[in-house]
Amino acid sequence: MRITVINGSPKGKNSVTLQYINALQKTLPDCTFTTFHVAAELRMLERQPERLEQIVAEVQSCDFVLWSFPVYYTLVPGQLKRFIELVEERGLTAGFAHKPACALSTSIRFFDHSAHEYLHEISERWDMHAFRGYSCHMEDLLHEEPRRKFLAYFEGVFRLSRERAWPRRRYVRETPVVPRRLKLPVPSMLQGPPRRVVLVSTVEEKDTNLARMIAYFKGCFPFAVSHFELNEETLRSGCLGCLHCSVDNVCAVKDKTAGELRDALHEADAIVYAAPLRDVFLDGRFKMFMDRRFIDGHCPITHGKSLGVILSGPLRQLANTRFLLDALADMGSMPLLGPVTDEDPPDEVVRQLTAMADVILRDAALAPSPSFYTVGGMKLFRDFVWSHSAIFPADHRYYKKHKFYDFPxxxxxxxxxxxxxxxxxxxxxxxxxxxxxxxxxxxxxxxxxxxxx
Missing domain, CATH: 1.10.287 (Helix Hairpins)
Structure with missing residues (x-):
């Protein structure tokens, strides 16, 4: 059986997740594994279309596609997300059609389910036969019982694939709703005290719905909004998975995301994210920015800040994305404003953008109650940081100082x-x-x- 592995780890050959692939290769001698390090080679794939075509050609000739990735910030790494966008942008999804597929992840099992849901949805979007993915704790391979279960699972999946016992399709084939072109009026400036509002967005051409919504929103304030576009100067790369930040919360990548933008987010009263929806989530470049927030991810520095979201695309068709936006706000103890999307008529978009700006000016956002995401997430990280305090000393100090070690x-x-x-x-x-x-x-x-x- 010929298996093509799409390795979504930015660490490439040095990926922990890839060691699980190596274990499969050793215990299943009748299977041949060909691995492509698409996250580590993203720059080359963007610049050399023939390399991407080579990968798709290998997929076309294989018997099974295995997605392999670490969970980054509730989803797949931004580099893997961008690879998926490249396949769609260059019209190469037909090369994946009708191939059986499964996803393998490693993590501490924090929002691993949403990462698997994303890849399952992508696989079916490309008309693949998607088996339920397998989520490993990053240390499962080191212990006999979880290792046995992991190996047995994929042995069973490959057997079912040979027998052509495809799983039932989970998602309905939907034609994405393309939002109409928005024509927005000149905004009326609201009045209120100065507030530190930080807007983070992808780089947009002026003649797009998202650019028009951003311009209208910024025009509602009687002061300048700090606007960071995720260009090369602001975001040189996604998270490298190097753990350089674990000692003192200082990122190894030197750009504005690790410097000026990070400082602005710490000092902000309100944070607003603006991005287009690509495939079934926010675009890959914005996801890379989200991954880089790992530097503060274990420390809830956003507590009490409002989070506004402005999106362009068919959000109402994307249940997993809606769920994740709610979860991200809840985990940060942030009141969620919006999301505002261009799915609505112009007058409704104007009303929602104006209301978002007004709530920020008046500091009138309703504080959310703690939910499963907040409470469960903190317990997971509490136990993880405590048991890995030598690797994450900065987080360990923060948790001790803020009395997060509330073991029963x-x-x-x-x-x-x-x-x-x-x-x-x-x-x-x-x-x-x-x-x-x-x-x-x-x-x-x-x-x-x-x-x-």
Whole structure:
């Protein structure tokens, strides 16, 4: 069986995820693996169309496509995202059609599901037969039981592929809705106190819907908005996965994203992201910027800042993207403003952009409640940073300073209460009385809290 591996790690041959491919190659001698390091070679692929065509030709002749990637910032790395865009931009998706495919990821299992959902959607968008992906913890290969399960899973997937037992298609074939050209009026300047508003956007031609929405939004303020376009000076590359930032939160890539833009984001009262939608998510260059936010990703420095989102493209058709935008705001404890998109008529776009600017000026955004994303994410990172404090000393210091190490075994009062209740509940008579009035006892502390209002 000939398997083409699309390696989406920026580290190329030095990828941790690629070691899992090496394990498959060693244990499945009847399979031949050909690997393309598309993330590490992105610059070359952008400049040399023939190299991309060579990869697609190999895909056309293979029996199976295996996506291999580390999870970066809730999705695939921005470099892999950009590779997918290149395939679509150059009209080469037919080379992937009807090929069976599966995705393999490594991570600490933080939003691995959304990364797999993205690649599953891309695979079906290209008319591939997409098997459910497999998410490995980055250390699974080092332990016998998870290693056995991982190897058994792909042995089973390859067997089903040989038998042509394709999975049922998950997504409906939809024709993307192309938003109409927006004609927006000159904005009326709002009044309000000075606020530090930072706008981050892709580089846009002036005659695009996104450029017009950005111009209208900026014109609503009685002061200059700090606008950073993600050109080469601002963003030289995506995240390299080098962990250089783990010691002191200083990025190895020297550009504005690591310097002036990062400082502006730290000091901002409100942050606004503006980007086009490419394939089924924000475009690859913006995703590379998001990946570079790993430098502060473990430390919630955005807490309390408003997050505005302005997009061009069919967001209503992209459930996974809508979910991720909500999750990104929740994880940063940021009130989400928008998203505003060009799917709506011009008068509605004007109303929403004006309302977003007004909320920022008045500092009137509604603070979100903590959700599963916030609470679950913090517990994952709490445990990860604590157990890897030698590798992430900067995050470790931050977590200690802000008392994020709230392990339940440290709560001695709760432990003593549980011990006392366990002893009491061991007595049948006590247990009978308590359970007969359990609902009443559950309500008592809430009723007392209401009485104090």
């Amino acid at each position: 075994q440290k709560q001695m009062g709760q432990r003593l209460q549980n011990f006392g209740m366990s002893v009491a509940f061991a007595l049948p008579q006590v247990r009978k009385v308590v359970w007969s009035k359990m609902i009443h006892y559950m309500l008592v502390p809430y009723q007392r809290a209401i009485e104090k209002l």
